[in-house]
Amino acid sequence: MSIEVRFGIKRGEFSLTIDTEIPEHGVTAIFGASGSGKTTLLRAIAGLEAPENGFLKVGGVVWQDTNTFLQTHERKIGYVFQEPSLFQHLNVQDNINYGLARSKRDKSERSLDDAISLLGIEHLLKRMPWQLSGGEQQRVAIVRALAADPSMLLLDEPLAALGDEQKAEILPYLESVYQQLDIPVLYVSHSRNEVARLADHLLLLDKGTIKASGKVTDLFTSLDLPLAHQTHAETIIDTTVTSYDAEFGLATLKFSGGQFVVASNPLDSQTTVRLQILARDVSVTLEHQKDTSILNIFPVTIDHLVKESSSQMTLRLLAGKTPILAKVTCRSAQSLGLKIGDTVYAQVKTVALLR
Amino acid sequence: MILSEQDLTALFVTLKLASVSTLVLLVVGTPLAWWLSKSQWRFKYLIEAIIALPLILPPTVLGFYLLVSIGPNGPIGGLVDALGGAPLAFTFTGLVIGSVFYSMPFVVQPLQNAFSSIGERPLEVAATLRASPMDRFFTIAVPMAKPGFITASVLGFAHTLGEFGVVLMIGGNIPGSTQVVSIAIYDHVEALEYGQAHWLAGSLLVLSFLLLIVVYGANRRYTVAKP
Numbered sequence: 001m002s003i004e005v006r007f008g009i010k011r012g013e014f015s016l017t018i019d020t021e022i023p024e025h026g027v028t029a030i031f032g033a034s035g036s037g038k039t040t041l042l043r044a045i046a047g048l049e050a051p052e053n054g055f056l057k058v059g060g061v062v063w064q065d066t067n068t069f070l071q072t073h074e075r076k077i078g079y080v081f082q083e084p085s086l087f088q089h090l091n092v093q094d095n096i097n098y099g100l101a102r103s104k105r106d107k108s109e110r111s112l113d114d115a116i117s118l119l120g121i122e123h124l125l126k127r128m129p130w131q132l133s134g135g136e137q138q139r140v141a142i143v144r145a146l147a148a149d150p151s152m153l154l155l156d157e158p159l160a161a162l163g164d165e166q167k168a169e170i171l172p173y174l175e176s177v178y179q180q181l182d183i184p185v186l187y188v189s190h191s192r193n194e195v196a197r198l199a200d201h202l203l204l205l206d207k208g209t210i211k212a213s214g215k216v217t218d219l220f221t222s223l224d225l226p227l228a229h230q231t232h233a234e235t236i237i238d239t240t241v242t243s244y245d246a247e248f249g250l251a252t253l254k255f256s257g258g259q260f261v262v263a264s265n266p267l268d269s270q271t272t273v274r275l276q277i278l279a280r281d282v283s284v285t286l287e288h289q290k291d292t293s294i295l296n297i298f299p300v301t302i303d304h305l306v307k308e309s310s311s312q313m314t315l316r317l318l319a320g321k322t323p324i325l326a327k328v329t330c331r332s333a334q335s336l337g338l339k340i341g342d343t344v345y346a347q348v349k350t351v352a353l354l355r
Numbered sequence: 356m357i358l359s360e361q362d363l364t365a366l367f368v369t370l371k372l373a374s375v376s377t378l379v380l381l382v383v384g385t386p387l388a389w390w391l392s393k394s395q396w397r398f399k400y401l402i403e404a405i406i407a408l409p410l411i412l413p414p415t416v417l418g419f420y421l422l423v424s425i426g427p428n429g430p431i432g433g434l435v436d437a438l439g440g441a442p443l444a445f446t447f448t449g450l451v452i453g454s455v456f457y458s459m460p461f462v463v464q465p466l467q468n469a470f471s472s473i474g475e476r477p478l479e480v481a482a483t484l485r486a487s488p489m490d491r492f493f494t495i496a497v498p499m500a501k502p503g504f505i506t507a508s509v510l511g512f513a514h515t516l517g518e519f520g521v522v523l524m525i526g527g528n529i530p531g532s533t534q535v536v537s538i539a540i541y542d543h544v545e546a547l548e549y550g551q552a553h554w555l556a557g558s559l560l561v562l563s564f565l566l567l568i569v570v571y572g573a574n575r576r577y578t579v580a581k582p
Contacts (some may be wrong), residue, residue, distance in 0.1 A: 046483060047482075048479055048482070048483075071482070071487075072479070072482035072483055073481075073483075073484075073485045073486055073487050073488075073490075074485075075481045077481035077483055078483070079480070080385075081476065081479075081480065083476075085476050085477065086481045086493055087477060087480070087495065088477075088482075088498075088499065089498045089499055089501070098481070098484050098486070098494075099484035099485065101486035102484060103484075103485055144484070145483070145484075146485050148483075148485055
């Protein structure tokens, strides 16, 4: 089952037309430039905007159609706003209790305690909001949203108002929250880096319409979309740990197209690890180079290639079924005679562990 | 005894009038201020102008129209009469009605500002946490507008304390019923009883000053507490 979303919203010059389905599991990032309608879409799902016409069905229940419009307080959501929005007249504990008391939560308190310790706010419970840093306030806001026992979590760029340091501090918390939740998470972001780290699915918004939707790993490497053509184009691959070599500090990570050997801290076998490979860190050779320091070399087929400029070219390579982007110079492409369908070897110089 | 029994009664009537009027003003003014702070109605400014009228209108003008309308031939007086109620002119109830109109802007404006300054966000947050509109009003809007409520109450109370013209027009000067301090002072001065006028005027001065200290002290505390 999925979340069915159909909205038509007009606000002066701006209009938003959405017709899509959002998976009921995992994190879906709503990604796009500012003004593309990300926040409006999220607010409409929360019932904070009333679309002129719309249809919304969550978990088999119609929240909105021609005759139905559930008010925001009747929708089982958790919402985290862009700027910290704690109730200034209540302390942290009472902020959390606000949603808790109104949610008719029948679960034990344990899951809430888990959320409190997961986000590391035990020591803040008696404080007032203005005594907290921006990052701490957002952590409390996340716990408060979770305390209301939502069946869907909506986050509107929860990190946008924070400095880089606080972002870095809160990202790991968000990751662990997302991994432990069994409810769908909709996450608005214009940060490519956050999306790469956090999201499973992607909804690409442009000027009020959906440009593409699908798995992050697919959309990041689709040459039909702008993401793959940016300077920092990257490939995201979800892998599983098969072994760890403590002597050299190297983990072996399996994916559908082969395996990566990556320097890392010790990793347990079978844990899933998301890898990031920048397109400019991937080069291609016609022969399998044996005398090289590069650890990760795969046979790949050229699936697609696009000239970016007179000097640069982006290749979409397939290792098994897994796409990998590579940026090469047009001169190299010409001298190697690269064309679609060729089998070549991809050399991956640097692999980063995202999570 | 420095204050005569009649002066004490006037003081008591004044305090009772100010208390009752403030209560009525809060009950009437709170929903009105809430509506004004939320409404997108294009003619809202007309209501705002009407509420602000007592700020610039001479109290005798306001008092005159009130007297006409609560008199037996006026719209309010006629209605009360038709419902079998006692006449309102020259009664304590009449004074309360007059005071409510007279002090309305002093209660509605601080409340409206306080509600507006909360903004939509905290109420939206509360809605996402399952709070119904009524719930949001009492658990978010009212507590967050607390400085506004303190200001509104004290200003409404203090302004009613100092009422003269409206009271004189619709209440007259009946000792024990409608004679308030400001009018009692006027009577003392007329009778050249400057000593008694001093004591009574002094009492009102001290009382008003203390009230304003509470307002500004409270507002200062709120601004200091939230950098």
